[in-house]
Structure formats: C-alpha cells, structure tokens
Amino acid sequence: MLDLILRDATLPDGRVGIDIGVEHGRIAALQPHLPAQAGREIDCAGQLVTPPFVDAHFHMDSTLSHGLPRVNQSGTLLEGIALWGELKPLLTQEALVERALAYCDWAVAKGLLAIRSHVDVCDDRLLAVEALLQVRERVKPYLDLQLVAFPQDGVLRSANALANLKRALDLGVDVVGGIPHFERTMQDGAESVRILCELAAERGLVVDMHCDESDDPLSRHIETLAFQAQRLGLQGRVTGSHLTSMHSMDNYYVSKLLPLMREAGVAAIANPLINITLQGRHDSYPKRRGMTRVPDLLAAGVPVAFGQDCVTDPWYSLGSGDMLEVAHMGLHVAQMTGQEAMRQCFAAVTTTPAAILGLQGYGLEVGCRADLVLLQAGDPVEAIRLRATRLAVIRGGKLIAATPPATAALQLPGRPATVDWSRG
Numbered sequence: 001m002l003d004l005i006l007r008d009a010t011l012p013d014g015r016v017g018i019d020i021g022v023e024h025g026r027i028a029a030l031q032p033h034l035p036a037q038a039g040r041e042i043d044c045a046g047q048l049v050t051p052p053f054v055d056a057h058f059h060m061d062s063t064l065s066h067g068l069p070r071v072n073q074s075g076t077l078l079e080g081i082a083l084w085g086e087l088k089p090l091l092t093q094e095a096l097v098e099r100a101l102a103y104c105d106w107a108v109a110k111g112l113l114a115i116r117s118h119v120d121v122c123d124d125r126l127l128a129v130e131a132l133l134q135v136r137e138r139v140k141p142y143l144d145l146q147l148v149a150f151p152q153d154g155v156l157r158s159a160n161a162l163a164n165l166k167r168a169l170d171l172g173v174d175v176v177g178g179i180p181h182f183e184r185t186m187q188d189g190a191e192s193v194r195i196l197c198e199l200a201a202e203r204g205l206v207v208d209m210h211c212d213e214s215d216d217p218l219s220r221h222i223e224t225l226a227f228q229a230q231r232l233g234l235q236g237r238v239t240g241s242h243l244t245s246m247h248s249m250d251n252y253y254v255s256k257l258l259p260l261m262r263e264a265g266v267a268a269i270a271n272p273l274i275n276i277t278l279q280g281r282h283d284s285y286p287k288r289r290g291m292t293r294v295p296d297l298l299a300a301g302v303p304v305a306f307g308q309d310c311v312t313d314p315w316y317s318l319g320s321g322d323m324l325e326v327a328h329m330g331l332h333v334a335q336m337t338g339q340e341a342m343r344q345c346f347a348a349v350t351t352t353p354a355a356i357l358g359l360q361g362y363g364l365e366v367g368c369r370a371d372l373v374l375l376q377a378g379d380p381v382e383a384i385r386l387r388a389t390r391l392a393v394i395r396g397g398k399l400i401a402a403t404p405p406a407t408a409a410l411q412l413p414g415r416p417a418t419v420d421w422s423r424g
C-alpha cells in the first residue's frame with residue numbers, strides 16, 4: 001500500500017497516462033496503470049504534473065518592501081539602489097522575517113518550492129543575513145532556500161563589504177556573490193571577480209554574481225568570470241546573473257565569448273521581468289530590450305535559467321512569485337516562440353535552475369523526492385500560455401497547497417454548463 005498515487009498524469013517530456021506512486025516522501029513508481037493502491041489518490045485527468053518551480057535569482061531581503069520609506073519615482077535601477085540604501089538603516093529583523101515568510105507562503109501557493117536568494121551583506125549589522133538564515137530553517141519543511149552573500153554596494157567600493165561577506169559565509173550563507181559592474185572601474189570589477197572566485201575555491205563554495213547588468217557593450221565581467229572559473233577549476237560551479245550587456249555586445253566578440261562560457265562550465269540566469277523594465281533606459285528609439293542572448297547561449301550549450309529577481313521592492317513594484325509569468329515574459333522578450341524554444345522556457349523555471357542550485361532528488365524519476373505540482377494545463381506550453389492554476393502542490397508526498405480550477409459557469413442555451421478554459 002503506497003501513501004499516495006497521482007493517476008493519469010501528463011509529464012513535461014510528453015509522456016501521457018502516467019501514474020505516480022509515492023512512498024515515504026519519494027517517488028516509488030512511475031508508469032501507466034500502476035497496479036497498486038494508496039491511502040490517497042488524486043485523479044489528474046490527463047493534466048500536467050511537473051516537478052516544482054525553481055527561482056534561481058531572487059532578493060528575499062527586499063521583497064514586499066515597495067513604498068518603504070518611499071516609492072521609486074523614476075523606476076530606474078540606480079534610484080532603486082539609492083532607495084535600498086535609504087531603507088537599510090530602518091530595517092528590523094522582525095519585519096524582514098515577516099515579509100520573507102509571507103513571500104514564501106505566496107511562493108508555495110504558486111508551486112515554487114526552491115529559491116536562490118541574494119542577501120545584501122553591506123550592512124555591518126548583517127541584519128538581513130541573520131533574518132534570512134532564520135527563515136531558511138523555518139521554511140525548510142516546505143521550501144528550499146539557498147542564500148548568496150551579495151555585496152550590493154561593491155565588494156571593493158564599500159569599505160567593510162569583503163569582511164562582511166566572509167562573516168556571512170562563516171554564519172552559513174551558501175553561495176559567494178558579487179557585483180563587478182558596480183565597482184568604480186572595469187579593473188576593480190575584474191579584481192573583485194578574482195578575489196571572490198578565489199574565496200569560493202578556497203571554501204569549496206559555488207559562485208553566483210550579478211554580472212554586467214548594464215547596457216554597456218564593452219562590459220567584460222562575464223569574460224573575466226568565465227576565465228577565473230576555468231583557472232580555478234570551478235567548472236559547473238559558477239553562474240553569471242543578468243548578463244544584460246551581452247544584448248548590446250559586438251557579435252564577433254560574442255562568438256568568442258560563448259565558447260569560453262561553455263568551456264568554463266558557467267551557467268547564465270536572465271531575469272526577464274526586471275531586464276525588460278530596467279535596461280535600455282538611456283535609449284530613445286530604437287530601444288534595446290536588454291535581456292541577455294538566451295537562444296544563443298542555449299545553442300552554445302550554456303544552461304540558462306529565468307529568475308524572478310524582484311517582487312514589490314525598491315526596484316520593481318510588481319511580481320507575484322509566479323514562475324510561469326517569468327517564463328511567459330522570457331519567451332516573449334527572447335522571441336522564443338518555436339515549439340522547442342517554448343519548452344526550453346518551461347525548463348528555464350524548473351529543471352535548469354534545479355541543476356544550477358544543485359537540488360538533490362529533484363525530478364520525475366523513481367527515487368526522486370515526491371515534490372510535485374499538478375497544473376490545470378495539458379502541456380508545458382499551455383501552462384505558460386495560461387499561467388496555469390496550481391491545482392495541487394505536493395512536498396515530500398504531502399499536499400501543502402491547492403487552488404480550485406479556473407472555470408466559468410455559463411447559462412447560455414446550447415452551451416455546456418461549465419467550460420474549462422484549459423481544455424479549449
């Protein structure tokens with residue numbers, strides 16, 4: 001007798017009519033017509049079951065702080081950074097924890113069960129670090145939270161940033177972050193990449209830097225990051241987040257850069273909602289989109305994930321923790337409307353970020369953790385199209401969130417009484 005069976009599921013790889021058997025929190029069987037019984041059965045009715053959504057790039061220390069202490073009037077990145085600087089001294093640990101937990105509840109309802117969050121270490125009190133370490137423990141039963149030590153004001157530019165970053169790692173923060181394009185000069189940026197990659201190599205940690213988040217076609221920090229990854233043997237352990245300058249770079253230069261990134265085992269994270277709103281602000285017309293070259297990176301063999309980055313904070317007043325909204329925007333901005341490309345956009349919010357985060361037991365195979373999301377959609381493309389309802393969110397075999405299906409009860413003669421729009 002199994003604990004749970006999901007009957008008649010469609011899987012993201014296109015398999016249909018699959019039964020998923022769960023025992024002791026793990027997937028125990030995955031096949032059509034599973035000849036077994038369980039304490040609980042869920043009829044998926046041919047709808048899509050996916051492993052949970054994963055957000056590879058987020059800022060949980062600033063989330064839900066929109067309007068504190070004032071609203072970002074220009075809506076620009078630089079006013080956002082200045083505004084965060086005004087808010088930081090006013091933060092309390094209790095408020096940080098409360099907002100982060102509220103966001104995690106929201107995330108779970110959306111089937112988002114793993115988040116890599118950057119946490120600003122440029123505050124000598126390390127208030128946000130301590131708050132998010134506490135949150136990481138509290139949400140562990142239902143959400144994997146990975147933390148990146150992020151020197152928002154620049155590890156060289158800000159006096160105590162490097163010492164604080166090391167303290168944050170000592171306290172248990174998981175990943176080494178950086179922001180080379182925010183250092184004072186290109187040389188300082190390159191130096192910061194070297195210092196931080198060496199620190200990660202020494203401590204056996206992975207690296208995820210905000211890198212080249214600008215419209216500058218000559219920004220070269222991703223090249224330096226890939227070079228250092230290769231030099232220090234960090235292949236497969238280094239990620240460049242944003243990489244928006246690649247949008248503006250010379251094509252010949254990019255033809256050299258892409259193979260370097262692949263050889264260095266560097267992954268990329270684009271943040272479509274934020275990149276499309278914050279980049280190209282100095283352009284009149286034509287206006288650049290600013291998101292990194294997602295199809296080119298994928299074609300070159302570089303893994304690309306999409307991140308949410310911000311939800312109602314100094315940089316962005318919108319967002320909802322819905323990774324299907326993120327995939328939807330990424331698909332549009334990158335013009336990834338081909339059938340395979342749309343599936344790659346679904347992977348960019350599920351399996352690809354799971355690999356970047358190094359999540360253990362993630363996936364739809366026997367032995368994987370029974371972390372599953374049942375969507376009101378027939379396949380990954382329909383899921384993106386509809387930002388589909390999360391009918392059931394399961395963690396370790398237990399139902400932790402559910403949303404009723406979207407339906408419309410029509411009273412018109414000759415029409416069915418209920419129309420399920422996902423079946424249209």
Ligand SMILES: [Zn+2]
Pocket residue numbers: 057058059118210309
């Ligand atoms: Zn970010």
